[in-house]
Amino acid sequence: MSSITPEQHVVSYGKLAATWLALMALTVLTIWVSFQDLGIFRVWAALSIASLKSGLVIAIFMQMKYENRLLKWLLFLALATLAIFIGLTFVDVLYR
Amino acid sequence: MRKAQHKDDAAAKLGMWLFLFTEMLLFGGLFLLYGVYLARYPQEFATAGHEMHRWFGAINTIILISSSLLAAMSVTAIRRNDSKTAVLLLVGTVACAAVFLMNKYLEWSAEISRGLYPGSPLLAQAPHGEPLFFSLYYLTVGLHGLHVLIGGSVLSVMAWRIRHGVITAGNCIWLENSTLFWHLVDLIWIFIFPLYYLVL
Numbered sequence: 001m002s003s004i005t006p007e008q009h010v011v012s013y014g015k016l017a018a019t020w021l022a023l024m025a026l027t028v029l030t031i032w033v034s035f036q037d038l039g040i041f042r043v044w045a046a047l048s049i050a051s052l053k054s055g056l057v058i059a060i061f062m063q064m065k066y067e068n069r070l071l072k073w074l075l076f077l078a079l080a081t082l083a084i085f086i087g088l089t090f091v092d093v094l095y096r
Numbered sequence: 097m098r099k100a101q102h103k104d105d106a107a108a109k110l111g112m113w114l115f116l117f118t119e120m121l122l123f124g125g126l127f128l129l130y131g132v133y134l135a136r137y138p139q140e141f142a143t144a145g146h147e148m149h150r151w152f153g154a155i156n157t158i159i160l161i162s163s164s165l166l167a168a169m170s171v172t173a174i175r176r177n178d179s180k181t182a183v184l185l186l187v188g189t190v191a192c193a194a195v196f197l198m199n200k201y202l203e204w205s206a207e208i209s210r211g212l213y214p215g216s217p218l219l220a221q222a223p224h225g226e227p228l229f230f231s232l233y234y235l236t237v238g239l240h241g242l243h244v245l246i247g248g249s250v251l252s253v254m255a256w257r258i259r260h261g262v263i264t265a266g267n268c269i270w271l272e273n274s275t276l277f278w279h280l281v282d283l284i285w286i287f288i289f290p291l292y293y294l295v296l
Contacts, residue, residue, distance in 0.1 A: 010172055016169055023161045034294035042295050046295045050286050054283050054286050054287070057164065057283050058279075061279045062279045070110070071109070074113065078120060081121070085121075086127075086128050090135070093132050094135065
């Protein structure tokens, strides 16, 4: 049997639980922020917290932190593509 | 002679991530639509957004994040050769998925009974931005709910496979890729929750 097994990294239960706690804390924070009177910054605050949370999920739960460089660059490429799509659309919509 | 089985976990994982990227772009497109319409109809979006059940969204956020923890722990369990715990953790994950969908059912029932659904007589009389908001809401959250259903089904199959010794410590790429899908479902909800339930 030919087998190519990448180096396996086992994330400890403690680390996963700590990540869950951080995600819970950020959820409480995002709800608290939504009750504050921040005007348009509410959207930016909510999106910043959501990005932080998704960073934690991708890095620890999805183990991207322990993956090889190829996968990390591909993730960057996918997110950059999405950011360019969204950025250019808003340039068109807001300054038409 | 039996043909040697070819096994390449790195390629399997790469393939899964490529699929997840297409999913990110799919939901990214829906978030882009949301952003553009929010910029065009801020007043109508605010009115429509106040009809949302904030606490349903918050409870479902907690349920999904916790289910993601259980799914990630099941991978750790199987790697440590602890199949029994891995199955239990997956059962917990699937139970969370079921509760999530149940909440969704209650939430949508409440909204539909108040006449808030695409094409309803109530929304037909509302300014253009409000039916737009609800159409986008039902499309995005409905598509996400479909992902919850699929992810829950896939993880049930994985639990069955672990129980029957098909997935083991040395052969767990199926489980890993299935949990990756589950984390993506969680990831998308992390953005749906503030955008639809909180910022308006």
